[in-house]
Structures are given as C-alpha cells and as structure tokens.
Amino acid sequence: MELEVINTGTELLLGQVTNTHVGYFGEKLLDLGLRINRQITVPDGEIIKEILAEAISRADIILVTGGLGPTSDDLTRELSAELLELELIEDEGVMGAIRLRFEEAGVAMPAANRRQAMVPEGAEVLVNNNGTAPGLYLTAGIADCRTHIFLLPGPPRELYPIFQQFVVPRLEAIIAAKGASVPVCRNYFFMGLGESELASRVECALGNIAGQFELGFCLKGGGVIVRCICKEGEITALDTAIKSVSPEDYVAEGEFAVEVNLVKCLRIAGESVATAESCTGGLIANRITNVPGSSRVFDVGYVTYADQVKQELLGVPRDMLEDFGAVSEPVAKAMAEGCLERSGAHHAISLTGIAGPDGGSEGKPVGVVWIGLASRGYDVHARHYRFKTDRLNFKERASGKAIDLLRRRVSGYF
Amino acid sequence: MELEVINTGTELLLGQVTNTHVGYFGEKLLDLGLRINRQITVPDGEIIKEILAEAISRADIILVTGGLGPTSDDLTRELSAELLELELIEDEGVMGAIRLRFEEAGVAMPAANRRQAMVPEGAEVLVNNNGTAPGLYLTAGIADCRTHIFLLPGPPRELYPIFQQFVVPRLEAIIAAKGASVPVCRNYFFMGLGESELASRVECALGNIAGQFELGFCLKGGGVIVRCICKEGEITALDTAIKSVSPEDYVAEGEFAVEVNLVKCLRIAGESVATAESCTGGLIANRITNVPGSSRVFDVGYVTYADQVKQELLGVPRDMLEDFGAVSEPVAKAMAEGCLERSGAHHAISLTGIAGPDGGSEGKPVGVVWIGLASRGYDVHARHYRFKTDRLNFKERASGKAIDLLRRRVSGYF
Numbered sequence: 001m002e003l004e005v006i007n008t009g010t011e012l013l014l015g016q017v018t019n020t021h022v023g024y025f026g027e028k029l030l031d032l033g034l035r036i037n038r039q040i041t042v043p044d045g046e047i048i049k050e051i052l053a054e055a056i057s058r059a060d061i062i063l064v065t066g067g068l069g070p071t072s073d074d075l076t077r078e079l080s081a082e083l084l085e086l087e088l089i090e091d092e093g094v095m096g097a098i099r100l101r102f103e104e105a106g107v108a109m110p111a112a113n114r115r116q117a118m119v120p121e122g123a124e125v126l127v128n129n130n131g132t133a134p135g136l137y138l139t140a141g142i143a144d145c146r147t148h149i150f151l152l153p154g155p156p157r158e159l160y161p162i163f164q165q166f167v168v169p170r171l172e173a174i175i176a177a178k179g180a181s182v183p184v185c186r187n188y189f190f191m192g193l194g195e196s197e198l199a200s201r202v203e204c205a206l207g208n209i210a211g212q213f214e215l216g217f218c219l220k221g222g223g224v225i226v227r228c229i230c231k232e233g234e235i236t237a238l239d240t241a242i243k244s245v246s247p248e249d250y251v252a253e254g255e256f257a258v259e260v261n262l263v264k265c266l267r268i269a270g271e272s273v274a275t276a277e278s279c280t281g282g283l284i285a286n287r288i289t290n291v292p293g294s295s296r297v298f299d300v301g302y303v304t305y306a307d308q309v310k311q312e313l314l315g316v317p318r319d320m321l322e323d324f325g326a327v328s329e330p331v332a333k334a335m336a337e338g339c340l341e342r343s344g345a346h347h348a349i350s351l352t353g354i355a356g357p358d359g360g361s362e363g364k365p366v367g368v369v370w371i372g373l374a375s376r377g378y379d380v381h382a383r384h385y386r387f388k389t390d391r392l393n394f395k396e397r398a399s400g401k402a403i404d405l406l407r408r409r410v411s412g413y414f
Numbered sequence: 415m416e417l418e419v420i421n422t423g424t425e426l427l428l429g430q431v432t433n434t435h436v437g438y439f440g441e442k443l444l445d446l447g448l449r450i451n452r453q454i455t456v457p458d459g460e461i462i463k464e465i466l467a468e469a470i471s472r473a474d475i476i477l478v479t480g481g482l483g484p485t486s487d488d489l490t491r492e493l494s495a496e497l498l499e500l501e502l503i504e505d506e507g508v509m510g511a512i513r514l515r516f517e518e519a520g521v522a523m524p525a526a527n528r529r530q531a532m533v534p535e536g537a538e539v540l541v542n543n544n545g546t547a548p549g550l551y552l553t554a555g556i557a558d559c560r561t562h563i564f565l566l567p568g569p570p571r572e573l574y575p576i577f578q579q580f581v582v583p584r585l586e587a588i589i590a591a592k593g594a595s596v597p598v599c600r601n602y603f604f605m606g607l608g609e610s611e612l613a614s615r616v617e618c619a620l621g622n623i624a625g626q627f628e629l630g631f632c633l634k635g636g637g638v639i640v641r642c643i644c645k646e647g648e649i650t651a652l653d654t655a656i657k658s659v660s661p662e663d664y665v666a667e668g669e670f671a672v673e674v675n676l677v678k679c680l681r682i683a684g685e686s687v688a689t690a691e692s693c694t695g696g697l698i699a700n701r702i703t704n705v706p707g708s709s710r711v712f713d714v715g716y717v718t719y720a721d722q723v724k725q726e727l728l729g730v731p732r733d734m735l736e737d738f739g740a741v742s743e744p745v746a747k748a749m750a751e752g753c754l755e756r757s758g759a760h761h762a763i764s765l766t767g768i769a770g771p772d773g774g775s776e777g778k779p780v781g782v783v784w785i786g787l788a789s790r791g792y793d794v795h796a797r798h799y800r801f802k803t804d805r806l807n808f809k810e811r812a813s814g815k816a817i818d819l820l821r822r823r824v825s826g827y828f
Contacts, residue, residue: 011632013450015441016601016639016670019433022455027429036427038461041436041453044630051452071613071631110610130803155633157803187430216487218425225430275696275717281703282689282696285717289695290806292771300727301717303689303699309714357706392704 001178002037002059003029006051008066008076009154010043020156021065028163030229032171033182034061044073049083056140056147061174063167066154068133070112076151077118077136084140086120094125098132126150126166131158137170148174184235188242189256191223191404192249198224205241213238221256222400248413251404258403259287265410266297266347273406274343275301276314276335278326279353279369283399300343304335314338327352327364332382336372347409348374349402355391367394371402375409415592416473417448420465422480422490423568424457434570435479442577446585447596448475458487463497470554470561475588477581480568482547484526490565491532491550498554500534508539512546540564540580545572551584562588598649602656603670605637605818606663612638615659623651635670636814662827665818672817673701679824680711680761687820688757689715690728690749692740693767693783697813714757718749728752741766741778746796750786761823762788763816769805781808785816789823 005025011017022039029036037059042051044067055062067076081088095117102109116133119125126135136151150167152159175182190198199217206215213230228238243250252261266273275285275298285301288294302313307326310316315338316331324330335350353369360366367388373381383405387397408414419439425431436453443450451473456465458481469476481490495502509531516523530547533539540549550565564581567573604612613631620629627644642652657664666675680687689699689712699715702708716727721740724730729752730745738744749764767783774780781802787795797819801811822828 009632010630011634011639011641013436013440013453014444014599014641015437015439016641017632017634018437022427023429023432025429026427030428035457036455037457038465039427039455041450043449043451047452069631070610072617073630107608107611110614112610112614157807185428216425216428216430218430220430227425227428227430277696280700281708281712282691282699282715282717285696285719286694286700286809289717289719289769290809292805294695295719298695299720300723301696301715301719303696303703303715303717305699305703305709305715306713313714355703391706395700395704 001034001061001175003034003061003063004055004059005036005039006048006055006062006064007039007041008044008048008064009041010045010073012041012066013043021159024156024160024163025063028168029171030185032168032175034171034175044075046079048076049079052080052083052149056149059147061171062147062149064149064151065159068116068135068151068153070110070116070132074115077115077120080136080138080149080151081120084120084138086122086138088118089121090114090117091119091125094119094134097127097134101132126152126162128153128158128162130161131155133158135162135166137166182232183229184232185227185229186235186239186253187256188226188228188253189221189223189251189258190226190246190249191251191258191400193224193246195219195224198226198245198249201245202226202242205245206238209234209237209241221258222397222404223251223256223258225256248408248411251407257287257290258400258407260291262403262407262410263288263291263294263297265407267293269410271346271410272297272299273347273349274299274339274345276339276348276350276372277301277303278305278310278335278351279355280351280395280399280402281305283395284349284351284402287399287403299345302339310335314342325364327354327368327370329370329382329384332370332372333374333380336374336382337380340374340376346376347406348372349406350374351398351402353394353398355394357391369394369398371398371405373405373409378409415448415475415589415594416451417443417475417477418469418473419450419453420462420469420476420478421453421455422458422462422478423455424487426455426480427457435573438570438574439477439577442582443585444599446582446589447594448585448589458489460493462490463493466494466497466563470563473561475585476561476563478563478565479573482530482549482565482567484524484530484546488529491529491534494550494552494563494565495534498534498552500536500552502532503535504528504531505533505539508533508548511541511548515546540566540576542567542572542576544575545569547572549576549580551580595645597643598646599641599643600649600653601668601670602640602642603635603637603665603667603672604640604660604663605635605665605672605814607638607660609633609638612640612659612663616640616656619655619659620652623648623655627652635672636811636818637665637670637672639670662822662825665821671701671704672814672821674705676817676821676824677702677705677708677711679821681707683824685760685824686711686713687761687763688713688753688759690753690762690764690786691715691717692719692724692749692765693769694765694809694813694816695719697809698763698765698816701813701817713759716753724749728756739778741768741782741784743784743796743798746784746786747788747794750788750796751794754788754790760790761820762786763820764788765812765816767808767812769808771805783808783812785812785819787816787819787823792823
C-alpha cells in the first residue's frame with residue numbers, strides 16, 4: 001500500500017515549529033504494518049492543491065495535517081474541496097460543538113471559527129474533543145483505485161486522539177480489505193555502549209539466525225536504539241539474541257526514556273529515590289515525575305543551585321566547598337549522603353557540574369560533571385564524566401547518565 | 415528562486431529520529447532571503463533518484479541530507495551520480511582525510527569507509543571536519559536553467575558546520591547573481607491571548623498600514639507566535655503596531671521560551687526567584703536554569719512531591735493539608751510564602767495540582783492546578799487553572815503559566 005504524508009504549514013519551514021508528526025505517524029503506522037513511502041512539507045498556500053493532486057495520483061492512503069484552523073492562512077479544507085470539486089456544507093453537529101466549546105470557556109465565539117464547521121460533501125467528520133476543527137475523511141477516485149484521504153488538525157494534542165480513535169480503525173479496515181500481512185517491529189534501547197560497538201555485537205549475534213529481517217541503528221535519548229523489523233514467527237529468536245548482547249546495557253524495548261525503566265525497577269523493588277541537583281537544575285526530578293506512578297517512589301527533590309544552599313539544605317561542609325570547589329568528588333558524595341539522610345529515601349542521586357557556556361576553568365572545563373549515588377547498605381559512590389556539548393544537551397546527557405547509574409544499582413549490576 | 419529540501423533516511427519515517435534539518439535550514443535560509451518551497455522525506459532506496467529527478471525539473475536550489483555514510487543503506491552519492499550520468503572518482507584528498515581521522519582515533523579504517531572518498535566527476539568537495547563523508551556540491555543543466563545541488567551529511571554536528579562554512583557563501587553568490595532582495599522576518603511571541611482573538615486584533619491594528627507583508631499565526635510554547643515577513647523599510651511601523659496590540663501579553667520577539675524573558679526581567683530588576691513545585695516535579699526550576707546566567711537570579715528550588723515534605727520543607731501546616739487537601743488555594747499560598755521565607759528570594763512561585771492520568775476526583779479532576787506567587791512587598795497571590803491534557807503537556811502548560819505570571823509581576827503589570 002502506498003502511503004504518503006503531507007504536512008502543511010509555513011511555520012514548519014521557517015524553524016519555528018519542529019515537525020513531530022512524521023515521527024508520530026511513522027511509529028503508529030508501523031504497528032499496523034504500514035510504512036510511509038514519502039513525506040512532504042509545504043507552506044500554506046495554493047501549492048497544497050498541487051501537492052495533494054500529485055499524491056492522489058500515486059498513493060492509496062494520504063494523511064494531511066494542518067491548515068484547518070480559523071485564521072486566514074488556514075486553507076487545507078477549502079483547497080481540498082476545490083481540488084475534488086466538492087461543495088462545502090455547514091455541518092450542524094460541528095457548529096454546535098464549536099459553539100459549546102466557546103461557551104464552556106466563557107468566551108464569545110469569534111466569527112472566524114464558523115469556517116471550521118464547513119464539511120466537504122460526502123466527507124466523514126472525525127470529532128475533535130481537544131480543539132475546534134474536526135478531522136475529515138474523504139475518498140477520491142472509485143472502487144479499487146480509490147485514494148483514502150485524511151485531513152487532520154496540526155496541533156499534536158488535537159491530532160493524536162483523533163488519530164488513535166478514528167484514523168487507526170479506518171486504516172485497519174482498509175488493510176483488512178487488502179489482505180496484507182503485518183510485520184513485527186521491535187526497538188531495543190541500550191545505554192552505555194557506543195553505536196559502532198553495539199552494531200558490531202548485534203550483527204555478530206544475529207549472524208547465525210536464518211530468515212529475512214531488517215536491522216537499523218540510531219542514537220537517541222543518550223543511548224542507542226537497535227531496530228529490528230521481521231515476520232511474526234521470527235521475532236522470538238531475534239529478541240533473545242539481541243537482548244543478550246549486553247544485558248546490563250539493555251534498558252527496555254519500545255521505550256527510550258530511561259527514567260521509565262528506573263521507576264518500574266524501583267516500584268518492583270519497593271524502593272524510593274530522592275534527588276539533589278545543582279547543574280541539572282531540576283531536570284532529573286522532572287524526568288522521574290514525568291512517569292505516571294512515580295509518586296510511589298519519589299517524595300522530594302532538592303535543587304541546590306547555589307553553594308550556600310548546598311550547605312543549608314544538604315549539610316555539605318563549607319570547608320569542603322572552599323577546599324575542593326562545588327564541582328568535585330567530595331562534594332558530589334556529600335550532597336548524595338546529605339540528601340539520603342534528610343529524605344529518608346532508599347537511594348539518593350546527586351549532580352554537580354558545569355553546564356556552560358560560561359563557568360569553565362583550567363582544571364574544570366565546561367561539560368565536566370560529578371554524579372553521586374548513595375544507597376542504604378552501600379558505600380557512597382561517585383563517577384566523573386565530560387559532556388562537550390551545549391547547555392541543554394549537557395543537562396539531558398548528565399541527567400540520563402545519573403538515572404541510568406541508579407537503574408544499574410537497583411537492577412543489581414553493581 | 416525555487417528551493418527544495420530532500421531529507422533521506424528510513425529512520426526519519428519510523429518515529430525514531432525527529433527531522434530537525436528542516437527547522438534549521440528554514441531559519442538559516444530566511445536570513446539569506448530564501449524560502450523553502452517544498453520539503454520531502456524519503457526512505458533509503460532507489461526512490462531517492464526519482465525524487466531528485468522531479469526536484470531538478472522544478473527547483474533552482476536543492477539541499478539533500480543523509481545517505482553519505484559507509485553502510486549498505488547509504489545510497490545518496492551513488493544514486494545522484496547515476497542520475498546525472500557522472501562517473502565516481504576516488505578523491506585523494508578526501509581519502510587521505512578519512513585515513514587520518516581513523517589514525518587519530520587509534521582505530522583501523524574499515525574497508526566500507528572507502529566509498530566515502532568517491533566524488534562525482536565535476537563535483538566540489540565540501541570538507542567535513544566532524545565526520546568522514548564530505549559534503550558535495552554539483553550542478554545539473556546549463557547556464558540560467560542550472561540547478562544547484564548540495565549533498566550533505568545527516569548528523570547535525572557534521573551538517574551545521576559544513577552548511578555555515580561552505581553552503582551559505584555559495585548560496586549568497588547564487589542570490590547575488592540573480593539580484594534578489596532580502597525580506598525581513600520577525601516572530602512576536604504572546605502568552606495569555608487565544609489565537610483567534612490575537613489574530614483578529616493584529617489584523618485590525620495592521621489594517622491601516624500600507625505595503626506588502628505576510629502574516630502568520632501558530633501555537634507554540636503555551637502561547638501564540640505572530641509571524642511577520644516584509645520588506646526592510648516596512649518593519650518599523652509593523653513592529654510598533656504588533657507589539658502594542660496587547661503589551662502585557664507580549665513576551666518577546668524571536669524567543670518562544672517565556673523563561674528566557676523572565677530571567678532577563680529579573681536580572682534587569684536585580685531580583686531573584688525560588689520555586690516550590692509539587693505536580694510540575696522540578697520542571698519550572700529546570701526551565702529557569704536552562705537559561706544561561708540564571709544563577710544570578712535563582713539559588714534554590716524545592717520539589718515537594720509528597721504532602722509530608724510540603725510540611726517539613728516549606729512549613730505548610732498539617733491541619734491545612736488535611737482540611738483543604740494539597741491541591742487548594744490555601745496550600746498553594748502557604749507553599750509560596752514558606753518558600754519565600756526560607757529561600758530569602760524576592761519572589762517565590764508554587765504549584766500544586768493533578769497532572770494525571772490518575773489522581774482526579776469529583777471536585778478536583780485531572781488537570782486542575784493552583785499557582786501561588788509570593789513577592790516581597792505584595793500580598794500573596796494564587797490563581798486557579800484547568801489544563802485538560804496529558805501528563806507531560808499538563809506539566810509544560812502549568813509551568814509556562816506560572817513563569818508567565820511571575821513575568822507579569824516583575825514587569826509591573828500587577
């Protein structure tokens with residue numbers, strides 16, 4: 001099945017908004033056994049008609065995003081109707097829903113939003129509970145040569161629910177009618193091994209396994225994803241082989257945020273963690289609390305950004321800060337121990353480093369970080385890293401490393 | 415000038431890697447007065463040839479990324495040469511540079527990397543100091559109908575320096591030869607007004623201004639971006655008109671993270687902020703400390719995730735928590751006041767709410783949040799919001815709202 005994605009919106013081509021639709025669709029569609037054959041981004045304008053016409057001549061399924069809003073640069077609805085020579089008719093149900101949304105918000109409905117109730121003749125309305133414009137499903141052509149076209153809102157929080165609730169079932173029906181088989185895709189997330197080394201070990205481990213499968217490697221989330229696409233019956237052998245390539249570096253399948261696995265491990269162990277962050281400024285606590293259910297394993301986080309606060313809140317001795325500096329092994333350990341003691345948690349992670357771009361010096365350049373780990377029943381532990389990168393990337397890498405370190409402790413690897 | 419971008423790579427269509435190239439190019443090209451007319455993503459494979467041929471028939475300039483690596487799925491170099499009927503010749507300079515890179519890393523050069531020294535006849539090599547594959551610049555067609563084609567590495571850390579150092583000067587030469595003028599683009603970021611309402615006010619304010627300009631509106635960062643592209647001489651009048659549409663809701667031009675403006679305002683005022691977060695779990699502290707120089711305005715953040723910790727660290731009375739619950743106006747105020755007192759800061763922000771998906775109840779559904787604000791010399795203040803969205807989006811919206819509230823306080827709007 002030929003499937004294409006058209007993302008409309010000038011903001012996507014000007015650096016203001018990153019196109020996350022493709023990644024979202026790519027992942028969800030693969031679960032259905034569909035691949036994106038081509039993705040095109042176009043600015044708001046007449047070009048949408050041209051691109052859509054071209055796509056209809058090639059594809060069986062087209063997903064279009066954007067241009068369903070109420071402002072003058074939102075043209076997808078009108079241009080699609082024009083192209084397919086369909087009349088636009090005001091849909092009572094949609095109009096009512098839009099009015100209700102504004103009523104509930106206690107705001108008068110702007111006249112501009114009326115356009116959003118216009119539906120091309122014959123199109124199916126896909127209800128949007130998170131915005132004003134509904135999605136629209138229509139077909140071009142006839143019988144077996146039909147092209148299925150989905151016009152969908154741009155904002156992710158409106159798009160995703162419509163996709164899950166309405167687009168997926170319709171795609172499943174289209175696929176079932178065609179009788180295609182569904183390949184299996186697994187994504188194995190590792191942390192702690194370089195891409196080349198891991199690829200080399202995986203290719204070696206899989207060398208003896210017969211069958212057609214596709215392997216891919218890419219960097220993500222401070223680690224490496226090993227992607228494996230194969231037939232249903234082959235996955236078990238491949239799964240076992242890939243996971244055993246390096247058990248302590250293997251984090252999870254299908255999940256690329258190491259904190260999800262950490263919270264899961266802590267919940268299983270019935271243990272808790274507290275955080276004491278300097279340079280990461282709250283990012284570790286934020287990542288942990290992003291995980292639903294983290295309240296079972298996390299009670300408190302300290303963001304001790306200034307040295308004075310490291311003393312006051314965590315009991316780091318003033319002499320130690322003066323003698324060694326905040327970014328040092330003794331201070332990282334003292335922060336972790338102070339945090340463990342005051343929080344009552346089973347484990348405490350601490351971080352102290354230099355995020356940049358300023359703050360570096362001769363012996364302690366930008367990117368240096370000490371990660372401390374204190375666990376009840378263990379000696380306090382600290383490790384040193386250097387992440388030569390920009391401020392935001394430094395915070396991501398350092399926090400990920402710290403979370404992974406605790407994952408290994410809770411999993412019993414050290 | 416017709417400019418198109420082709421991004422190659424199956425990983426871009428499978429949800430593993432987000433395409434950040436488009437945003438990067440979009441922003442940099444606009445500075446040169448160039449717009450991306452179309453962007454296409456294709457998987458690794460023969461389709462690259464087809465897409466490139468189509469693009470050559472339309473465009474003056476084509477930027478292609480990806481597929482220059484050493485592995486079997488890297489095909490851009492070979493397919494481009496095939497399409498343009500150019501012989502591939504091993505370039506001594508490139509071969510030497512690749513060998514040297516491996517020598518310096520103390521690793522033997524894999525045979526696969528030899529392919530990366532093959533250069534299509536007549537192409538110009540664009541040196542890559544951050545990877546093995548050089549960029550390649552070639553032209554198709556003749557004289558005024560020539561298409562300028564740039565083949566560039568996929569990884570951003572290799573792409574960006576090559577783009578800045580080699581592609582930009584060549585694009586400038588192409589533009590100069592054509593005699594085109596450079597438009598000005600401004601992005602005005604507002605928070606606190608809905609998109610329709612803001613668009614309506616902006617269109618009204620600009621109604622009396624003569625001249626050709628392009629307006630666009632899109633949602634981002636919890637607010638709305640008003641994009642204006644116009645001629646150099648027209649920007650001043652438009653700038654004044656747009657900013658005065660709603661001064662207190664106007665945050666900044668060209669910056670869509672409200673915390674950047676907050677830190678700037680605090681630095682100018684010589685004031686500081688401390689944070690006391692429950693449901694946002696450290697995100698506000700993280701956002702503030704993302705801003706370089708935030709150490710001048712931020713010393714400490716408390717992540718008081720459990721009720722017990724709200725008592726211990728911030729002095730919230732136990733009775734109050736029992737009588738009103740953690741998610742309530744009195745608790746939000748007590749958290750802010752306790753934080754202000756203990757931190758010694760000029761301002762303290764507090765948040766207590768229900769991020770979901772669990773934790774909601776009859777009177778306090780998921781998405782409810784109380785934001786508290788305590789400032790020296792002011793009565794403590796609290797506001798109530800409801801963000802009906804998923805956990806991560808809730809944290810983003812709630813933290814953004816809190817940061818914006820403080821921005822308004824520091825800017826003197828209330």
